[in-house]
Amino acid sequence: PWTDLKQMTEDLVENWNAVVNKEDIVYHLGDFCMGNRSKRIREILPRLNGDIVLIAGNHDYRRDDKFFKKVVRYNLVVEDGGKLIELTHRPKDVTGEYDLAFCGHVHKAWKTKRKGDIIPGKICDTYRDLEFIAPCDIHNVGVDVRGFFPRTYEEIVGDI
Numbered sequence: 743p744w745t746d747l748k749q750m751t752e753d754l755v756e757n758w759n760a761v762v763n764k765e766d767i768v769y770h771l772g773d774f775c776m777g778n779r780s781k782r783i784r785e786i787l788p789r790l791n792g793d794i795v796l797i798a799g800n801h802d803y804r805r806d807d808k809f810f811k812k813v814v815r816y817n818l819v820v821e822d823g824g825k826l827i828e829l830t831h832r833p834k835d836v837t838g839e840y841d842l843a844f845c846g847h848v849h850k851a852w853k854t855k856r857k858g859d860i861i862p863g864k865i866c867d868t869y870r871d872l873e874f875i876a877p878c879d880i881h882n883v884g885v886d887v888r889g890f891f892p893r894t895y896e897e898i899v900g901d902i
Contacts, residue, residue, distance in 0.1 A: 751786065753890070754885070754890060755786065755789050755790065757885075757890050757891045757892075758790050758791065758891070758892055759789075759790065759791045760891070761891055761892055762790070762791040762792040762892055763791055763792065764791050764792065765792070766791065766792040766793070767792060767793050767795060768790075768792040768793070768794050768795070768892060769794075769795050769797060769818070769820065769829055769844075770794050770795070770796050770797065771797045771799070771829060771830070771831055771844060771845060771846035771847075771883055771884075772796070772797055772798055772799020772800070772801070772802055772831035772846045772847065773799035773800065773801040773802060773831070773846060773847070774796060774799075774801075774802055774806075775801075776801055779801075779802075779803060779806050780805065780806055780809075783806055783809045784809065787809055787810070793811045794810055794811055795810070795811060795812045795813075795814065795818070796810045796812070796813045796814070797814050797817075797818055797829050797830060797831055797846075798813055798814065798815045798831065799831040799832075799846060799847060800831065800832075800847070814829075817829060817830040817835060817836075817837065818830075819840055822895040823895045823896065823899065825840075825841040825842060825895075826840040826841050827840060827841065827842055827843065827844055827895070828840045828842070828843040828844070828878075829843070829844050829845075830843060830844075830845050831845065831846050831847050832845065832846075832847045833845040833847065833848060833855070833861060833876075833880050833882075834861075834874060836876070836877055836878065836880055837877065838857075838876075838877020838878045840878065841878070842878050842879040842880070842881065842899070843878055843879070843880045843881070844880075844881050844882075844883045844898065845880055845881070845882055845883065846882070846883060846884050847884075848882050848884065849884055849886050849887075850884070850886040850887050851882070852882060852887075853881070853882055853887045853901065854879065854880070854881050854882065854901060855876040855879070855880045856876065856879050857876055857877065857878050857879055858875060858876060859875070859876045860873055860874075860875055860876075861873060861874055861875070861876055861880075881898050881899065883898055
């Protein structure tokens with residue numbers, strides 16, 4: 743909803759810090775920033791509360807890994823709310839071996855896909871795979887469908 747990159751950045755940093763405490767661990771599911779990445783990461787990252795674990799996306803490059811607490815270049819499984827959750831950038835990479843999955847990458851194409859739903863192949867400009875069937879419930883955790891705030895497990899599965 744922004745027309746100015748600077749204002750968007752300031753609003754997103756403010757939203758982040760409004761809900762993330764300094765001691766929180768945040769799983770960011772990729773595409774942390776675009777443009778001059780290293781410069782922007784150095785400008786933005788120190789201003790964000792919490793320790794960030796980056797599940798690398800297609801716009802996250804290895805040369806920038808050093809700026810984050812931890813970078814994962816494959817799927818990561820965590821436990822929350824009594825469920826095993828597969829974290830990945832692209833929904834196509836969800837294995838379906840766990841209770842549910844969280845993904846990024848799809849921007850505002852959809853918010854939640856239930857097990858058995860068809861997910862179209864071309865869901866954003868950089869995603870040109872063939873359609874596939876969701877192997878488990880998959881929640882898009884991108885800020886574009888989550889009110890431009892980071893969200894907790896309870897908020898995501900409650901479909902905020």
